[in-house]
Amino acid sequence: MPLGFRGEGITYTARFCGVETPFYFNIKETIKTYIVHGDFDFVVSPLMFSGHSPSKDRDPEVHNLDRRLYPYAETDINVAWAQWAKAGIVVAKICPWLDLDSEDENVRTDSEAILKQQIEWASYLSLKACLLPTPKGNSCANYARCVNQILKGPKNNMQLLLRIPIGMSDNDYSPRSNASVDSWQTWNSFRVLCDHHNLLTIALDINMNIRSCYQESPASRELTKTLVRGACRCCNIRYRCSKRHPLRPYLDQVSNVYKQRNPLSERECRELDIRDFLQLPLRPFRNFSSALSYEGQATDSLKYTEYERAICKALLDRVPNEKASFIVTVLVVVGAGRGSLVFASLKAAEITGRKLKVYAVEKNPQTVIALDEVIKANNWVDIVFIVTSDVRYWNAPERADILVSDLLGSFGDNELSPESLDGAQRFLEKDGISIPSSYTSFLQPLTASKSYQIAKARKYILHSESACVVKLYNVARLAPSQQVFTFTHPKWFDKESNERYKKLQFEIPKDTGSAMVHGFAGYFNMTLYKDVCLATEPSTKKPDLFSWFPMFFPLRMPIRVDRGSILEVHFWRCVDSRKVGFLFLFLHFMLLIWIALCNLKQVWYEWCVTSPSSSPIHNCNGRSCWMDL
Amino acid sequence: MPLGFRGEGITYTARFCGVETPFYFNIKETIKTYIVHGDFDFVVSPLMFSGHSPSKDRDPEVHNLDRRLYPYAETDINVAWAQWAKAGIVVAKICPWLDLDSEDENVRTDSEAILKQQIEWASYLSLKACLLPTPKGNSCANYARCVNQILKGPKNNMQLLLRIPIGMSDNDYSPRSNASVDSWQTWNSFRVLCDHHNLLTIALDINMNIRSCYQESPASRELTKTLVRGACRCCNIRYRCSKRHPLRPYLDQVSNVYKQRNPLSERECRELDIRDFLQLPLRPFRNFSSALSYEGQATDSLKYTEYERAICKALLDRVPNEKASFIVTVLVVVGAGRGSLVFASLKAAEITGRKLKVYAVEKNPQTVIALDEVIKANNWVDIVFIVTSDVRYWNAPERADILVSDLLGSFGDNELSPESLDGAQRFLEKDGISIPSSYTSFLQPLTASKSYQIAKARKYILHSESACVVKLYNVARLAPSQQVFTFTHPKWFDKESNERYKKLQFEIPKDTGSAMVHGFAGYFNMTLYKDVCLATEPSTKKPDLFSWFPMFFPLRMPIRVDRGSILEVHFWRCVDSRKVGFLFLFLHFMLLIWIALCNLKQVWYEWCVTSPSSSPIHNCNGRSCWMDL
Secondary structure, three states: OOEOOOOOOOOOOOEOOEEEOOOOOOHHHHHHHHHHHOOOOEEEEEOEOOOOOHHHHOOOOOOOOOOOOOOOEOOOOOOOHHHHHHHOOEEEEOOOOOOOOOOOHHHHHHHHHHHHHHHHHHHHOOOOEEEEOOOOOOOOHHHHHHHHHHHOOOOOOOEEEEEEEEOOOOOOOOOOOOOOOOHHHHHHHHHHHOOOOOOEEEEEEEOOOHHHHHHHOHHHHHHHHHHHHHHHHHOOOOOOOOOOOOOHHHHHHHHHHHHOOOOOOHHHHHHHHHEOOEEOOOOOOOOOOOHHHHHHHHOOHHHHHHHHHHHHHHHHHHOOHHHOOOOEEEEEEEOOOOOHHHHHHHHHHHHHOOEEEEEEEEOOOOOHHHHHHHHHHOOOOOOEEEEEOOOOOOOOOOOEEEEEEOOOEOOEHHHOHHHHHHHHHHHEEEEEEEEOOEEEEEEEEEEOHHHHHHHHHOOOOHHHOOOEEEEOOOOEEOOOOEEEEEEEOOOOOOOOOOOEEEEEEEEOOOOOOOEEEEEEEEEEEEEEEOOEEEEOOOOOOOOOOOOOOOEEEEEEEEEEEOOOOEEEEEEEEEEEEEOOOEEEEEOHHHOEEEEEOOOEEEEEEEEEEEEOOOOOOEOHHHOOOOEEO | OOEOOOOOOOOOOOEOOEEEOOOOOOHHHHHHHHHHHOOOOEEEEEOEOOOOOHHHHOOOOOOOOOOOOOOOEOOOOOOOHHHHHHHOOEEEEOOOOOOOOOOOHHHHHHHHHHHHHHHHHHHHOOOOEEEEOOOOOOOOHHHHHHHHHHHOOOOOOOEEEEEEEEOOOOOOOOOOOOOOOOHHHHHHHHHHHOOOOOOEEEEEEEOOOHHHHHHHOHHHHHHHHHHHHHHHHHOOOOOOOOOOOOOHHHHHHHHHHHHOOOOOOHHHHHHHHHEOOEEOOOOOOOOOOOHHHHHHHHOOHHHHHHHHHHHHHHHHHHOOHHHOOOOEEEEEEEOOOOOHHHHHHHHHHHHHOOEEEEEEEEOOOOHHHHHHHHHHHOOOOOOEEEEEOOOOOOOOOOOEEEEEEOOOEOOEHHHOHHHHHHHHHHHEEEEEEEEOOEEEEEEEEEEOHHHHHHHHHOOOOHHHOOOEEEEOOOOEEOOOOEEEEEEEOOOOOOOOOOOEEEEEEEEOOOOOOOEEEEEEEEEEEEEEEOOEEEEOOOOOOOOOOOOOOOEEEEEEEEEEEOOOOEEEEEEEEEEEEEOOOEEEEEOHHHOEEEEEOOOEEEEEEEEEEEEOOOOOOEOHHHOOOOEEO
């Protein structure tokens, strides 16, 4: 039963608890003891008798010795392997004494042979995962090479968990050298050598108090975070096996920890499946948004309450009380969508007692159908006017006092808000107000293995350098976020460029360890009006705001940073016209279709790292991701 | 006229000398002065008037100022640009004062605009190259971003030469900070940011004595090497222009340096075109070699003289003088090809007065036709027997006293010599001799930009991790080579594995600078018999031996090493059977072809770096390059 089980049909983050058992010839009995009577979810068990070391016994004269040992495991005939494998009940534990980087060539080649033999056996039994022994000492290149060959072998779909201890070592792994081994370095080196393969994961081995380990080795912070999230598979409760499952109290204790945690909110449940997954951002001038995405946004009540507050303040500033009865404020909603901002404006007018005339400008003709209906139903036809047009080309009948828009993407300006509002500024009064009045994007370096692996695996993310929208979850934030680009509306100078360049220096804290930077999280902070703000930047974000997930700017190759070092990053917002070539499509019967698009104006970001080491400049000329104007 | 010109039709490494001139409105006159009267090959000239700095003159109130300056250059109507551009006579010199990473945003954006404007003008004039100004200070990210956009822009085929001074600075470039700027660091950072683009090259600016510069900054050794090889384009002789070409004596002086050098040998001339180019190695069990490659090898007289010496010594050791008249030595040539080793054996028998019986085993039926002819012409039919068979499966009629083979590839064992000779060992007498009796491969870390760029550009070199044969030329060897794998024949133990693993640690010398490791050169040293050796390893190679070019094992991403650091490398020789999947080909009319190859036995190498930083393991499971058994 998963830890903290809350009943069938209830969504929660399922965590499982297993037991590490010694080798028994009768695995059926082991499973009965632990799973059936003990209520554990799985057992981590050696599949072969490991007391035997071929290198010790081998006759040096007999060089053609077949190194396979009989009998080395329980037969697969009498046991219901297929069933157990499917349920993930058995995780194979590979011999812990294996040393694939031993200086002794016999030990090394024996270890290679045994590793291969045991993995093949586990694979034959269709097991879902194997627990690999901890690398011995500082060197793990040959071990990684063997594991890498298995991972990339044909048909492999078994997960390999590399056992990495936090803190002190155990009798299972006796490092060759007395020099201190940094767990993170070992794990990092191993995964880099295996080219960040997605079936290679870490199994944290906690044999000590987590708190003291935290103090002892700040480098393992990333590890412990991973642990607390989901790596409970390796929660080893060592105890002798018995039929009266004496481990049950321990299991209950762990289970209680999870039961006491708050259940996931409805929103968190919905977001479970998209955690760390990459979604391409909206391209407002290229595709129209779907009804679903409007629906998602409309339910964010905090966002519209803040808009309403901002509009109230703007109306009060614009029209003094004594003139409230006869001055009509002209308000233009840019990108009205299904009307949330129109309703917020009307409500603000009602609260403040100001007279309002609203132009709801929206270029997506699908969405205004719903808006039109609501307006008619509420008898607002005299004060709300729907305009189906691109705001940049709309010929406004009168000047606006207030512009209200909700065009920000996850990285603030990435959905072309600056360019849209530049277009709208034409018909804004000289002393008119734009809500939002300004916004600033933020950037933060991340360790994000999971998102990085997804980016690497997806072929359509060209060059693994497309910025994506991600519900960041399995990440470590390596330094506080910093400001990147700021845009203010209305612009003081009409022709001011929307191009930007910013150099950022992140200091990796001295009390943290080394880490891999897989990319950067992008957020924003927007000032709607005066002190009314909305932010996705973690330090200022209000927990109820959920309209935006962070942006993720990946690095093609992760960069390693050490504690106290400076991570220097450059970000550009480029605006240019791009000459798009000819596209020819030959179809059947010599039907020839060609499309020629020339001088398409586009906006894109480029980024690179220059310290501690230089990366190539990403997304040159917007080759992987861009926005069309 | 190229430097050291030796007459039409004579091959030599052409080097050219140009003059850097100031800006004149009349470029025609400039060319007349320098090229026609002065005999220089090209001029490096600013194309625009550079005394004017827009940022200083710009009216801060006028923000929509068009920053293009008129007139800024000579018109292209009166000058024969097309003709000059084609001949590469004019290299555009971009304004030296540009500072694209200035803290002053005006200077930065002006510099960006002017760079773009000047490149566009040079491009419009179809010039082949532009000389870019030296980056100012330590930071060059924004400069690199702009250059990268130009390099990767549509249709760009202009070479961009980044001017990098060795040693002291000049009035052309005034670094912003007083901190010392390492030229190599600047260049390296710039090229990494531009992702090693092949149109971005370095233009070394030597404003001082090379010798003192060598002493002053060991880091520039790589640079000076590049310089001496071909970067003479940038040999700047600064002097005021005059119609009586007063620079002519200087040109003659430089020219004399080249005239005094030895002309290229016939071999060097033939190899000019393949310098640094990647060739896939032979796969002896997969493809038969062509007549051309046999022809190439047969002309290597040193190689066969050494074989002859070795066979002589073996014959003398095997048969004492008193028994020479009646003992017949059985000699098997493994891979006889067109007979060079057969002739060497017969000659050795003649010299030593020993009786010989030769089996010439060769599996390529094409080559033995020539051999057969020679044998008949020389009336050797009683002593030389041609066997058309794979030596591994040949059923020998008698045991051999001596095995002679020439199966080594550029990396020694990479053309499956160990596996072939294991197969031949079946019919070798217990005290028989194998020539070669042993061979050892060697490895050396390299800076090899050119080969790396070629590997990156070629799509068929999967994952840029295929080992290739390369006539290494534009390389820097970063440390002495070290031994890798050794094979000895005959083997003592029949079943001894041909798998190998070696960990190497190269110490980057303290008196060198930082460098990029693009990959490793592979060589070998083989002992034919006793003290008779053949080697391609640079420290022991005899200059006359030319049968093998070095092997090149690339790294997918170059790794930076600093002076005095340890470069730790792991190399594996793997032998395994690989399950090859099914290949389906659908053709017209539902014709279905499928090929299923299963359990093909293969040999391949894997390699990785673990220090100073870890690389992924290259060529996992032989996915990019392998040899079929």
